[in-house]
Amino acid sequence: MTTTASAAATTTEPAGRPTGGSKVIEDLQVSRFAPFRNAAITVVNLGVFFVIWELVARAGLLNPLFFPRISDTFQAMYDGFRDGTIAPQLGHSLSNLLIGLLISAAIGIPVGLFMGASRTADLILSPYVWAMTSLPRVALIPLLILILGFGNEMQLTIIVLSAVFPIMVNCMAGVKTVDPSLLRAGRVFGAGRLQTYSKIILPFTLPFVISGINQGIARGLVGMLIGELLGGGGSGLGFLLDRAGDQFDAPMLYATLLILAVMSVALVQLMRWLERRVAPWRDLPA
Amino acid sequence: MAETATGAQLQAAAPSGARARAGGGRPGPVPGPLAAPVIVARSVTAGYENRRKKTRLIALRDVSLEIRRGEFLAIVGPSGCGKSTFINMVAGFVKPLEGTVEVDGQPVRGTGADRAMVFQDYALLPWRTVERNVLFAMENRRDKPSKSEQSARVAEALSLVGLTGFEKSYPHELSGGMRQRVGIARALVTKPDILLMDEPFGAVDAMTREAMQAEFERIIAQTRQTVVFITHSIDEAVMLGDRVAVISSRPGTIKEVVEVDLPRPRLTGDAKSSPRFTELREHIWSLLQDEALGAKEAE
Numbered sequence: 001m002t003t004t005a006s007a008a009a010t011t012t013e014p015a016g017r018p019t020g021g022s023k024v025i026e027d028l029q030v031s032r033f034a035p036f037r038n039a040a041i042t043v044v045n046l047g048v049f050f051v052i053w054e055l056v057a058r059a060g061l062l063n064p065l066f067f068p069r070i071s072d073t074f075q076a077m078y079d080g081f082r083d084g085t086i087a088p089q090l091g092h093s094l095s096n097l098l099i100g101l102l103i104s105a106a107i108g109i110p111v112g113l114f115m116g117a118s119r120t121a122d123l124i125l126s127p128y129v130w131a132m133t134s135l136p137r138v139a140l141i142p143l144l145i146l147i148l149g150f151g152n153e154m155q156l157t158i159i160v161l162s163a164v165f166p167i168m169v170n171c172m173a174g175v176k177t178v179d180p181s182l183l184r185a186g187r188v189f190g191a192g193r194l195q196t197y198s199k200i201i202l203p204f205t206l207p208f209v210i211s212g213i214n215q216g217i218a219r220g221l222v223g224m225l226i227g228e229l230l231g232g233g234g235s236g237l238g239f240l241l242d243r244a245g246d247q248f249d250a251p252m253l254y255a256t257l258l259i260l261a262v263m264s265v266a267l268v269q270l271m272r273w274l275e276r277r278v279a280p281w282r283d284l285p286a
Numbered sequence: 287m288a289e290t291a292t293g294a295q296l297q298a299a300a301p302s303g304a305r306a307r308a309g310g311g312r313p314g315p316v317p318g319p320l321a322a323p324v325i326v327a328r329s330v331t332a333g334y335e336n337r338r339k340k341t342r343l344i345a346l347r348d349v350s351l352e353i354r355r356g357e358f359l360a361i362v363g364p365s366g367c368g369k370s371t372f373i374n375m376v377a378g379f380v381k382p383l384e385g386t387v388e389v390d391g392q393p394v395r396g397t398g399a400d401r402a403m404v405f406q407d408y409a410l411l412p413w414r415t416v417e418r419n420v421l422f423a424m425e426n427r428r429d430k431p432s433k434s435e436q437s438a439r440v441a442e443a444l445s446l447v448g449l450t451g452f453e454k455s456y457p458h459e460l461s462g463g464m465r466q467r468v469g470i471a472r473a474l475v476t477k478p479d480i481l482l483m484d485e486p487f488g489a490v491d492a493m494t495r496e497a498m499q500a501e502f503e504r505i506i507a508q509t510r511q512t513v514v515f516i517t518h519s520i521d522e523a524v525m526l527g528d529r530v531a532v533i534s535s536r537p538g539t540i541k542e543v544v545e546v547d548l549p550r551p552r553l554t555g556d557a558k559s560s561p562r563f564t565e566l567r568e569h570i571w572s573l574l575q576d577e578a579l580g581a582k583e584a585e
Contacts, residue, residue, distance in 0.1 A: 185409040187397045188377060189472070190426040199422070203413045281412035281458040 068250040073258065076251035086240065090259060093236040096152070097217075097224050100159030104216055107160075108167030109209055115168070116175025116205070117197075133165040137223050141230050155227035155236065162223030163216035170212025174205030207279035214271040221264055324480065324512050325353040325376055330385035332371050333537075342383070345371040347537040349385075355479075358506065358513045360527030362520055364574065368538030369516045373482050376514060377403050389480065399427060402473035406485040408465045410457040410472075417453040420444060420472045427476070443475040446505055463494035470502070474509060481511040485518065499525060500553035507551065520570045524563060525552050532573045541573050 050070045056062070057069040080086035115122045115129070137158060148154040178201050186196045228238025237256055244252035333344040345368035353359045361369045374380040375387045378397040387394045389401065402423065410419050420440045424430050431439070444450055447467040457465050466486055473481055486502075487495045503526060506513060517523050523530045530544045546566060548557045557563050 179409070181405050181407050181409040182411065184377075184379060185403070185405060185411075185422075186426075187379065188401070188403045189423040190397070190399060191422075192426065195426050199426075200411065203411070279413070281456060 065248060065250055068254055072251040073254040076249070077255035077258065080252065080255060086256075086259070089236055089240050090263075093224055093228065093238070094263070096155055096159060096236065097220055100156050100224070101163055101213070101216060101220055103156075103160050104163035104167055104220065105213060108164040108212065108216070109171050112168040112171025112212070113175055113202075113205065116172040117201070122172065129165060129168055132161070133169055137162045137219075138226050138230070141226060145231065150231055150233050152233065152235070154231050155224070155233055158227040158231075159220045159223040163220035166215035166219055167209070167212040170208045170215065171205060174208025174212075175201055177208075178204045207275060207282060210271060210275045210278060214268065214275065217267050217271060218264075221260075221267075225260075322355050323352040324355040324390060325351075325514070326386075326388045327351045327372070327375075327382075328386050328388075330372075330375065330382045330387060331537075332368065332375055332380060332382045344383075344537040346533075347539055349533075349538065349540055351531060351540060351543070353512060353514060355512055356510055358515065358526060358528045359531060360515045360517060360523035360529070361531045361533060362517055362523040362570065362574070363533030363538065364535045365518060367533045367535035369533050370484055371538070372533075373403075373484050373514055373516050376480070377401055377482050399476065400478055401480045401482055402476060402478040403482040403484065404466070404469045404473045404486040406488045408457070408462075408469045408489075410465060410468055412457050415454050415456055416444070416449060416460070416468050419457065419468055420475050423472045423475050439475050440471075443471040446474060446508070447471045448501065461494070462490040463498055466490060466498065470505070474505070474511075477509070477511075479512060481506075481513045483513065483515045485516050487522070488517070495522075496553070500551075502526070503551055503553045520567055520574070521558075524548070524566050524570065525557065530566075530570060532570055534574070544570060 053070040057064065057067055077086070111125070115125055140158065140161060144154045144157055148157060182200050182204065183196065186200050191199060224236070225238045225241075227233070228236035229242055233239065237260055240256045241253060244250075244256060328350055330346060330349045331344060332346045332349075333342050335342045349372065351372075361372065363369045371380060375382055376389065376394065378394050378401070389398075411422065414422065417440055420443055421436060424436050424439065430436065441450070441453075444453060447470050449464065449467050449471060452460065452464070457468065460468070466489075469486065487498050490498060499522060515523075515526055517526075524546055527546050530546060532541045532544060533539070534541045544566060548560065548562055548566075549555070552558070
């Protein structure tokens with residue numbers, strides 16, 4: 001070592017920011033349209049996909065009963081929104097899903113945190129939680145219909161039963177995987193029980209909560225659909241699918257599927273965005 | 287001079303080089319008489335119980351050690367020799383199975399504001415900025431200073447470790463060396479009597495490591511804490527320590543406590559090229575040679 005200690009402070013370590021001398025971060029010339037590039041690619045991509053769809057359908061290679069033109073599908077969607085066949089059902093499904101997710105979060109988060117924090121609670125509750133997490137939700141439908149009938153309660157219940165356990169399990173995992181050296185740091189620097197929870201365990205668990213909700217959305221969507229398809233309640237997107245199938249209305253069937261796809265993608269993307277927002281240190285892929 | 291351990295009891299020799307450090311002495315409470323031991327371990331046996339296997343793993347056996355106020359004690363030994371267990375006992379994480387560990391004449395019962403720790407893996411809160419990570423060391427205390435005093439102290443600690451200008455950065459935006467500077471600032475901000483360092487530079491690259499050692503020597507010359515510094519690098523132990531406790535492994539016992547009589551500052555001077563450095567280094571290596579070869583498989 002020939003440098004002095006104070007010089008070493010500024011010279012040996014690459015830093016993201018200038019500490020005085022030369023600049024580390026320089027401006028880069030980027031096209032103004034660069035941010036829209038990915039969006040443009042997606043639009044073109046989907047456009048090509050729909051055009052090919054239309055061409056294949058028009059060529060008559062496939063039975064239009066199974067494979068309608070995309071133009072007819074969009075027409076059915078447009079008509080459905082105009083004459084009020086779609087919007088109320090979409091609203092019904094969405095509101096059920098959101099209410100179901102809220103209930104699941106309200107139950108799943110505290111119970112999951114509690115199970116993570118208390119070994120006894122984990123020991124007592126985990127057999128039921130794991131059984132319910134693993135059990136295919138469809139199996140519950142007959143029982144739920146028996147208990148709750150064909151009404152909305154049954155649909156809501158199946159959404160909650162689908163979404164609550166992934167949320168619970170993730171919250172528990174979050175608490176259990178708190179970096180032990182962070183806990184030790186908490187002890188060294190005088191954090192009491194309450195402070196350990198509020199300043200270390202909960203912030204550490206937050207991204208787990210979000211990914212739990214993310215999984216809850218995916219499972220909740222399935223729960224929502226099976227409730228509407230098999231529950232025979234006469235409402236929701238599942239009901240639209242069921243009825244379109246019965247009526248051999250392929251464009252409507254496809255239109256509903258498209259709406260479902262858009263809805264799921266939007267929800268999942270929203271949660272991924274949130275996940276990155278709350279935990280930038282985890283460096284999740286964009 | 288190298289003093290040989292007689293049995294388990296290791297009496298400290300006169301603190302010849304203990305406070306001969308460079309740098310302007312910090313005015314303020316330089317505690318007590320120099321020779322007074324601040325950390326005393328008396329025939330300590332420590333380990334971990336495995337209830338399922340009904341065994342206990344002895345990490346340290348019959349270790350006695352006195353650490354003087356203001357001393358820089360380096361503890362060196364192969365991995366798994368129980369040196370971390372020792373520092374964890376002083377910190378108050380682990381209780382000895384037998385024997386006692388005392389700090390300032392009181393048996394250690396849990397962690398305390400008089401002892402701060404620097405962790406090998408930094409242990410910074412990733413959701414907090416540099417500034418607020420350092421603040422963490424103060425804000426939990428019942429007798430915490432006023433808000434303005436707190437921010438003044440944070441600024442002082444950050445400037446001491448050369449991180450002024452990075453207050454609002456997050457740990458994940460910093461290099462390993464810089465993260466550990468935050469760790470050091472956090473440990474220093476409350477001006478604790480004792481600084482416990484568990485392989486603090488073990489996870490940074492070799493070049494950064496040397497720079498960090500130099501800086502740390504400078505910082506400690508200013509703050510004058512009692513330092514217990516765990517390392518598995520003999521060079522690091524000799525370069526930094528006033529004394530070096532050499533621990534053998536499985537179970538860990540103290541082989542010898544070596545007095546390091548090199549003048550300070552060592553890192554910025556040419557201590558490393560002095561024949562005395564080589565001599566001390568060789569001596570410690572000869573003590574650890576068999577251990578190191580034996581422990582290789584365990585790593």
